[in-house]
Amino acid sequence: MQGCRDAHRSLTVLIKKTSDIQPSEITSETNYINRRDFIRAGAIAGGSLIAPGAISAVIPDTRLARLSNVAASPFSTDETPNSCEDISTYNNYYEFGLSKDDPVINAEALKTRPWTIEVSGEAEKTGTFDFDEFMKPFDLEERIYRMRCVEAWSMVIACVGISLADVVMYFQPTSTAQYVAFETLQDREQMPGVRGRSLDWPYREGLTIAEATNPLPILAVGIYGNVIPNQNGAPIRLVVPWKYGFKGIKSIVKIKFMSTRPRNSWNMAIPREYGFYANVNPTVNHPRWSQARERRIGAGVFASKQETLMFNGYGEHVAHLYKDLDLRRNY
Amino acid sequence: MNTVQQIRLAWKPVVFLLCLTPAVLVLTDALEITGRLGANPVEEIQDRFGYWALRFIMITLAVTPLRRLTGWNWPSRFRRMLGLFTCFYAFMHFLTWFVLDREIRLADIVEDLTERPFITLGFTAVVLLAALAITSFAAIRRRMGRKWQTLHNAAYAVGLLGVWHYWWQVKKDITEPLIYAAILAVLLGARLFWHLKRKKPG
Numbered sequence: 189m190q191g192c193r194d195a196h197r198s199l200t201v202l203i204k205k206t207s208d209i210q211p212s213e214i215t216s217e218t219n220y221i222n223r224r225d226f227i228r229a230g231a232i233a234g235g236s237l238i239a240p241g242a243i244s245a246v247i248p249d250t251r252l253a254r255l256s257n258v259a260a261s262p263f264s265t266d267e268t269p270n271s272c273e274d275i276s277t278y279n280n281y282y283e284f285g286l287s288k289d290d291p292v293i294n295a296e297a298l299k300t301r302p303w304t305i306e307v308s309g310e311a312e313k314t315g316t317f318d319f320d321e322f323m324k325p326f327d328l329e330e331r332i333y334r335m336r337c338v339e340a341w342s343m344v345i346a347c348v349g350i351s352l353a354d355v356v357m358y359f360q361p362t363s364t365a366q367y368v369a370f371e372t373l374q375d376r377e378q379m380p381g382v383r384g385r386s387l388d389w390p391y392r393e394g395l396t397i398a399e400a401t402n403p404l405p406i407l408a409v410g411i412y413g414n415v416i417p418n419q420n421g422a423p424i425r426l427v428v429p430w431k432y433g434f435k436g437i438k439s440i441v442k443i444k445f446m447s448t449r450p451r452n453s454w455n456m457a458i459p460r461e462y463g464f465y466a467n468v469n470p471t472v473n474h475p476r477w478s479q480a481r482e483r484r485i486g487a488g489v490f491a492s493k494q495e496t497l498m499f500n501g502y503g504e505h506v507a508h509l510y511k512d513l514d515l516r517r518n519y
Numbered sequence: 520m521n522t523v524q525q526i527r528l529a530w531k532p533v534v535f536l537l538c539l540t541p542a543v544l545v546l547t548d549a550l551e552i553t554g555r556l557g558a559n560p561v562e563e564i565q566d567r568f569g570y571w572a573l574r575f576i577m578i579t580l581a582v583t584p585l586r587r588l589t590g591w592n593w594p595s596r597f598r599r600m601l602g603l604f605t606c607f608y609a610f611m612h613f614l615t616w617f618v619l620d621r622e623i624r625l626a627d628i629v630e631d632l633t634e635r636p637f638i639t640l641g642f643t644a645v646v647l648l649a650a651l652a653i654t655s656f657a658a659i660r661r662r663m664g665r666k667w668q669t670l671h672n673a674a675y676a677v678g679l680l681g682v683w684h685y686w687w688q689v690k691k692d693i694t695e696p697l698i699y700a701a702i703l704a705v706l707l708g709a710r711l712f713w714h715l716k717r718k719k720p721g
Binding site: 273282339384387483493 | 549559564634690
């Protein structure tokens with residue numbers, strides 16, 4: 189199992205600080221810059237560290253290594269984040285098994301370097317990029333987001349990542365691009381779940397271009413200031429906080445700008461239960477369970493569930509995207 | 520000590536403790552003595568009780584085929600205890616849903632029971648099991664006469680409802696429900712086979 193000890197320690201610092209400071213100040217207080225990582229990061233970036241505009245997002249290839257140059261974000265919640273252990277041992281990642289405790293064991297051996305991301309479709313800039321090269325133009329930010337799973341449980345996770353809107357704009361989608369599609373690695377050798385037929389592999393997800401250029405979604409590469417554990421979708425995964433967790437596609441290898449709506453895996457599997465939009469919505473129930481309330485992981489056996497918020501509480505930033513959409517039909 | 524006494528005094532307590540072990544483990548795992556319940560303990564508790572209810576109905580329904588195949592009589596001496604453990608685990612599964620998952624909110628419970636068929640199925644199985652448990656006392660059995668056996672044939676329905684409930688509950692991968700369905704098919708199929716064989720003229 190990938191350890192959580194260091195992340196735990198930084199989390200304790202984080203919790204202690206959040207009680208008396210504003211969330212936007214968190215990172216300046218608990219500055220993530222670790223000298224050794226900073227020097228190594230500089231060496232990898234090869235001097236382009238102080239590039240004009242963005243500070244290069246350089247991700248160490250060491251497991252759970254500290255990330256440097258992480259800025260705080262005004263979008264972060266001040267709710268208490270879950271423990272690193274909860275986040276990294278309770279995962280839905282079917283490529284590594286169907287039980288929540290399978291990925292932590294089966295994803296251990298996943299090779300996250302070398303890693304390439306293919307950008308294609310309706311955009312000016314396309315091509316296949318090495319992961320480090322892909323990350324270079326962007327800034328790392330910490331976003332402490334609520335995560336609501338379609339299975340009616342939730343967590344609060346301190347993610348580190350790059351703004352998806354920045355990524356989309358960087359590749360300059362053409363006027364015909366209406367959607368962004370993503371694909372997960374499909375590797376029978378490394379992913380035992382892919383040998384089974386629980387889903388039609390590879391895992392696919394998509395967003396409208398308006399969703400993808402909204403300031404909230406990020407491509408996450410870390411949690412709690414460390415490189416993201418494999419079972420959470422290393423080396424890079426999508427986080428869309430107002431949508432159910434299954435929209436957050438993991439271990440991304442392909443990004444495609446499309447003029448037509450891409451298919452997404454859970455919708456392909458059970459269209460009656462999972463739609464394309466998958467916005468968190470307490471008034472539209474899953475056919476097999478209510479979505480009105482959610483269990484916050486880590487709250488304990490006898491803690492009561494809490495009310496689920498429309499758009500997972502992010503309505504002020506995203507409700508306008510759906511004002512002409514019947515959310516009951518477009519679940 | 521004759522065989523009957525041996526079973527009653529020595530084997531029954533052993534089997535009883537063995538059957539109780541999964542429930543004890545839930546408790547000791549919750550207290551983190553033997554293990555852990557993980558990030559979502561309510562789900563874990565509910566799942567464990569549910570699985571053991573399914574396993575115990577299978578074990579209970581295996582008693583008759585085992586006796587027929589081996590000619591042993593002793594398995595049937597454990598049938599009532601196994602049936603009662605089925606009821607116990609199903610009831611604990613129900614109670615976890617009622618108290619910890621639905622939080623005794625009656626509107627939510629009615630919604631679940633009326634709008635979610637897999638819950639209706641599971642609830643029906645629990646009601647049937649309760650009826651079987653209440654009528655399991657020897658005195659009631661004697662008083663009911665032939666009606667008792669008719670009522671207790673509901674154990675087959677409990678098996679079917681349990682597997683069906685599980686099948687409709689899983690998100691996507693039906694491998695495990697299929698395994699339970701296959702075991703149940705063998706257990707009920709054997710009875711059907713023997714029944715038809717006996718009916719055949721010859």
